[in-house]
Amino acid sequence: MDAYQYIKKAILHGEFPPKMRLTEEYLAKEIQISRTPIREALKKLESEGLIVSLKRGVRVRHFTxxxxxxxxxxxxxxxxxxxxxxxxxxxxxxxxxxxxxxxxxxxxxxxxxxxxxxxxxxxxxxxxxxxxxxxxxxxxxxxxxxxxxxxxxxxxxxxxxxxxxxxxxxxxxxxxxxxxxxxxxxxxxxxxxxxxxxxxxxxxxxxxxxxxxxxxxxx
Amino acid sequence: MDAYQYIKKAILHGEFPPKMRLTEEYLAKEIQISRTPIREALKKLESEGLIVSLKRGVRVRHFTxxxxxxxxxxxxxxxxxxxxxxxxxxxxxxxxxxxxxxxxxxxxxxxxxxxxxxxxxxxxxxxxxxxxxxxxxxxxxxxxxxxxxxxxxxxxxxxxxxxxxxxxxxxxxxxxxxxxxxxxxxxxxxxxxxxxxxxxxxxxxxxxxxxxxxxxxxx
DNA sequence: TTTTATCAATTTGTATACAAAATGGCAATA
DNA sequence: TATTGCCATTTTGTATACAAATTGATAAAA
CATH class of the missing domain: 1.20.120.530 (GntR ligand-binding domain-like)
Incomplete structure (x- = not known):
C-alpha cells in the first residue's frame, strides 16, 4: 500500500500538518498516481483516525x-x-x-x-x-x-x-x-x-x- | 452506503453463508452497480471482520x-x-x-x-x-x-x-x-x-x- | 506416476472520463 | 447593508477500459 504509506509518513513528519485540508486530486498529483488508490488510502487513514473526512476533501486530524x-x-x-x-x-x-x-x-x-x-x-x-x-x-x-x-x-x-x-x-x-x-x-x-x-x-x-x-x- | 448495506444484509441473513467466496464482478452484477463502490464496501466489511480477503476475491467469514x-x-x-x-x-x-x-x-x-x-x-x-x-x-x-x-x-x-x-x-x-x-x-x-x-x-x-x-x- | 512448464481464463489493480454534488462568489433585491 | 438566489468552479462518486497478477488445467518431461 504505497499511497497509504506516503500520506501517513507525510502526516507523521509534519509535512501535512494538523488541520491541513487535502483533496484527492492534489494527492494524486503529489504522489504521481491516479485517484483510485488515493481514495483507498484515505479510507484506511480515516479508520485509523489520522484524518477526518469533510464533505469535500479530508482534513489532517488535530488531537485535543x-x-x-x-x-x-x-x-x-x-x-x-x-x-x-x-x-x-x-x-x-x-x-x-x-x-x-x-x-x-x-x-x-x-x-x-x-x-x-x-x-x-x-x-x-x-x-x-x-x-x-x-x-x-x-x-x-x-x-x-x-x-x-x-x-x-x-x-x-x-x-x-x-x-x-x-x-x-x-x-x-x-x-x-x-x-x-x-x-x-x-x-x-x-x-x-x-x-x-x-x-x-x-x-x-x-x-x-x-x-x-x-x-x-x-x- | 448502499452496496455496503446490501452485502452486509445478505451476510447477516445467510444469503451469503460463511465461507462463501465472493468476487467483485459477481457482486457488481448482483447489485447492479459498478465495481468501484463494491470495492469500498468490501474494504469496510473487512475492517468490521465480516469478510476476509483472499488473493482473488473475498470470503464470508466463519467464526470459530x-x-x-x-x-x-x-x-x-x-x-x-x-x-x-x-x-x-x-x-x-x-x-x-x-x-x-x-x-x-x-x-x-x-x-x-x-x-x-x-x-x-x-x-x-x-x-x-x-x-x-x-x-x-x-x-x-x-x-x-x-x-x-x-x-x-x-x-x-x-x-x-x-x-x-x-x-x-x-x-x-x-x-x-x-x-x-x-x-x-x-x-x-x-x-x-x-x-x-x-x-x-x-x-x-x-x-x-x-x-x-x-x-x-x-x- | 509425479513433477514441472506453459498458457488461457479469471479476477483484481489502476487510470481516466464523465456525472453528480458541494462550494463560493456575484448580482439582484429588500 | 444584509440577504437571497443563481451560476461557474471545484471536488467527489461512479462507470468502464485496460494492465497486472493469480489460478487452474493441460501437456511435456523425468
Missing part, C-alpha cells in the same frame, strides 16, 4: 487534550488486558520471543546513544515489536485490529524524539518488569505494570503539547 | 468458538469500561436518554410478542441504541470506532438468540440494573453488571453453534 486522554485510556485497557492474558497463556517460546524483542530494544537504544548507528525510527520499531509480542502471547488475535487506532499518538507527537537516554533505559526496564510478571504468571502485576507503562507514555505526550484554547497540536 | 470467546472478551472490556465511565460522567440528560432508550426497548419487546407489530430487527435496533447511549454517557467518544468490530456476533447468530420472550424480558431487566448502578454512580457495580450482561449474551451465542471440528457457523 481530551482526545489524548481518551485514546490512552483505551490503549491502557487493551494492552493491560493483553498483558494479563499473556501471563495466563504464554508459552515458553512466547517468553523467548518477548525477551528477545526487548533485548533488541535495549540494543538499539545503546547503539543510538553510543555509536549513533541506530536511528530513533529503529528504536520506535523495536518498541512496537515488543508490544506486539505481548499481544501475540495473549492468544487473542482480535486485539490486533483494535491496536492501530490507539498507537498513533506517540508517533504523531513524536514523543520518542524528546526522550533522553535515561528515559529510554527506564522504558526498557519497565518492559522487563512486565516480562517478569508474565513469566511468573502474575496476572494482576502484569496488568498493573502495563497500565503504568502506558500512562507514563501518555504523560510524555501531554508534556509536549502546547496549550491553545483547548486545542493541541504536535510540536 | 475461539473467535467468539475472544471477541466477547474484548466487548466485555470495552463496554464494561463504558459503563464504568458513564457512572462517573453521566449527566441528568444522559440518564433520561438511557432510561428512555431502555423503555423503548421494553416496548418493542412487548409489541413483538403481544401484537406482532414490531419485528426482531426493531428489537435489535433498540438494544443497540441502549448500548450506544451508555457509550455516549461515558464521555469517551473514541469507543465508538472500536465497537463496530465487537457487535457483529449477535447479529450473525441472531436467529436463535432473540426468539425467546423470557430471555428478552430478562435482558431488559439487566439493562435496568446497569442503569441503576450508573444513576447511583456505583462504578464497580456498573462495570460488573455490564460484564455479566455481555457474558450472558456470549453464552447464548455459544449455545447455538454447532460443533464441527473446531469450526462453527450460524445455523
Amino acid at each position: 487534550k481530551k482526545d489524548i486522554l481518551q485514546i490512552y485510556d483505551l490503549r491502557k485497557l487493551l494492552e493491560g488486558y493483553a498483558a494479563a492474558q499473556a501471563s495466563i497463556h504464554r508459552t515458553d517460546s512466547d517468553l523467548e520471543e518477548m525477551e528477545g524483542a526487548n533485548e533488541e530494544y535495549g540494543n538499539v537504544i545503546h547503539h543510538h546513544f553510543k555509536t549513533g548507528d541506530s536511528t530513533i525510527e529503529d528504536i520506535l520499531e523495536r518498541n512496537q515489536r515488543f508490544h506486539e509480542c505481548i499481544i501475540k502471547a495473549s492468544q487473542n488475535q482480535h486485539i490486533y485490529s483494535h491496536i492501530s487506532k490507539v498507537v498513533v499518538l506517540p508517533l504523531i507527537f513524536r514523543s520518542f524524539y524528546w526522550f533522553n537516554e535515561d528515559q529510554m533505559r527506564y522504558s526498557y526496564n519497565v518492559h522487563n518488569t512486565i516480562l517478569k510478571a508474565i513469566k511468573e504468571k502474575d496476572m494482576e502485576r502484569a496488568r498493573a505494570s502495563m497500565h503504568e507503562h502506558i500512562y507514563h507514555g501518555r504523560d510524555q505526550v501531554l508534556l509536549h503539547i502546547h496549550d491553545v484554547d483547548q486545542e493541541y497540536s504536535p510540536t | 468458538k475461539k473467535d467468539i470467546l475472544q471477541i466477547y472478551d474484548l466487548r466485555k472490556l470495552l463496554e464494561g469500561y463504558a459503563a464504568a465511565q458513564a457512572s462517573i460522567h453521566r449527566t441528568d440528560s444522559d440518564l433520561e436518554e438511557m432510561e428512555g432508550a431502555n423503555e423503548e426497548y421494553g416496548n418493542v419487546i412487548h409489541h413483538h410478542f403481544k401484537t406482532g407489530d414490531s419485528t426482531i430487527e426493531d428489537i435489535l435496533e433498540r438494544n443497540q441504541r441502549f448500548h450506544e447511549c451508555i457509550i455516549k454517557a461515558s464521555q469517551n467518544q473514541h469507543i465508538y470506532s472500536h465497537i463496530s468490530k465487537v457487535v457483529v456476533l449477535p447479529l450473525i447468530f441472531r436467529s436463535f438468540y432473540w426468539f425467546n420472550e423470557d430471555q428478552m424480558r430478562y435482558s431488559y431487566n439487566v439493562h435496568n440494573t446497569i442503569l441503576k448502578a450508573i444513576k447511583e454512580k456505583d462504578m464497580e457495580r456498573a462495570r460488573a453488571s455490564m460484564h455479566e450482561h455481555i457474558y450472558h449474551g456470549r453464552d447464548q451465542v455459544l449455545l447455538h453453534i454447532h460443533d464441527v471440528d473446531q469450526e462453527y457457523s450460524p445455523t
Whole structure:
C-alpha cells in the first residue's frame, strides 16, 4: 500500500500538518498516481483516525487534550488486558520471543546513544515489536485490529524524539518488569505494570503539547 | 452506503453463508452497480471482520468458538469500561436518554410478542441504541470506532438468540440494573453488571453453534 | 506416476472520463 | 447593508477500459 504509506509518513513528519485540508486530486498529483488508490488510502487513514473526512476533501486530524486522554485510556485497557492474558497463556517460546524483542530494544537504544548507528525510527520499531509480542502471547488475535487506532499518538507527537537516554533505559526496564510478571504468571502485576507503562507514555505526550484554547497540536 | 448495506444484509441473513467466496464482478452484477463502490464496501466489511480477503476475491467469514470467546472478551472490556465511565460522567440528560432508550426497548419487546407489530430487527435496533447511549454517557467518544468490530456476533447468530420472550424480558431487566448502578454512580457495580450482561449474551451465542471440528457457523 | 512448464481464463489493480454534488462568489433585491 | 438566489468552479462518486497478477488445467518431461 504505497499511497497509504506516503500520506501517513507525510502526516507523521509534519509535512501535512494538523488541520491541513487535502483533496484527492492534489494527492494524486503529489504522489504521481491516479485517484483510485488515493481514495483507498484515505479510507484506511480515516479508520485509523489520522484524518477526518469533510464533505469535500479530508482534513489532517488535530488531537485535543481530551482526545489524548481518551485514546490512552483505551490503549491502557487493551494492552493491560493483553498483558494479563499473556501471563495466563504464554508459552515458553512466547517468553523467548518477548525477551528477545526487548533485548533488541535495549540494543538499539545503546547503539543510538553510543555509536549513533541506530536511528530513533529503529528504536520506535523495536518498541512496537515488543508490544506486539505481548499481544501475540495473549492468544487473542482480535486485539490486533483494535491496536492501530490507539498507537498513533506517540508517533504523531513524536514523543520518542524528546526522550533522553535515561528515559529510554527506564522504558526498557519497565518492559522487563512486565516480562517478569508474565513469566511468573502474575496476572494482576502484569496488568498493573502495563497500565503504568502506558500512562507514563501518555504523560510524555501531554508534556509536549502546547496549550491553545483547548486545542493541541504536535510540536 | 448502499452496496455496503446490501452485502452486509445478505451476510447477516445467510444469503451469503460463511465461507462463501465472493468476487467483485459477481457482486457488481448482483447489485447492479459498478465495481468501484463494491470495492469500498468490501474494504469496510473487512475492517468490521465480516469478510476476509483472499488473493482473488473475498470470503464470508466463519467464526470459530475461539473467535467468539475472544471477541466477547474484548466487548466485555470495552463496554464494561463504558459503563464504568458513564457512572462517573453521566449527566441528568444522559440518564433520561438511557432510561428512555431502555423503555423503548421494553416496548418493542412487548409489541413483538403481544401484537406482532414490531419485528426482531426493531428489537435489535433498540438494544443497540441502549448500548450506544451508555457509550455516549461515558464521555469517551473514541469507543465508538472500536465497537463496530465487537457487535457483529449477535447479529450473525441472531436467529436463535432473540426468539425467546423470557430471555428478552430478562435482558431488559439487566439493562435496568446497569442503569441503576450508573444513576447511583456505583462504578464497580456498573462495570460488573455490564460484564455479566455481555457474558450472558456470549453464552447464548455459544449455545447455538454447532460443533464441527473446531469450526462453527450460524445455523 | 509425479513433477514441472506453459498458457488461457479469471479476477483484481489502476487510470481516466464523465456525472453528480458541494462550494463560493456575484448580482439582484429588500 | 444584509440577504437571497443563481451560476461557474471545484471536488467527489461512479462507470468502464485496460494492465497486472493469480489460478487452474493441460501437456511435456523425468
